Amino acid sequence: MNNDILNYWLGKFIVEVRKENGEEYPPKTLLSLVMGLQSFLRLENKTDINFLDGYEFQPIRQVLDAEMKRITRKGIGSTTKKAAAFSDEEIDKLWKSKHYADYNAKVLVRTILFLNGLNFGLLGARSIGIYVIAPLK
Known part of the structure; x- marks a missing residue:
């Protein structure tokens, strides 16, 4: 699979992936999914593919960055868990x-x-x- 095809289909995946119930994934989860695919491709192709570095995968980074920003603006994944204090x-x-x-x-x-x-x-x-x-x- 050449880089143009990978850029196109991974970009579509980033924009369209959803949970089973149709909700969008939080930005950190979206990044984890892309990194998981990267790891899989590294094992399958035995190459040192890196979506977050280099010129050849700049379209993937641009789509991922835009999608993470869009999801964050919607407030998805922006809450953090806090521990209750002891009295x-x-x-x-x-x-x-x-x-x-x-x-x-x-x-x-x-x-x-x-x-x-x-x-x-x-x-x-x-x-x-x-x-x-x-x-x-």
Whole structure:
């Protein structure tokens, strides 16, 4: 497949792709879809194809940029998830229940993670198997 055909069909894909329910994808998801296609083509053709760089794929970048801007103007994908803050009563209850303390290593690590999350706005530490927001059982 030559670059002109790829530019044409990928441009059409970017403009027309929708969720199953007909809604438009958020801009970041649209970019992820294009990058997924790029990865697939790299594996299939064993070439170093790059849609985001180089002159040959400038039409794809222009269509993608315009579509992402159009979707953003519509307000799709512009909301971010926010964590609920702990009240003083909730924090006191956690300390009084000895869920956070320093009486053993596991509890101390949990306490440090909780305090870091509380003071620095961190949401959780799932990568090490500890949830800061929800108490461990």
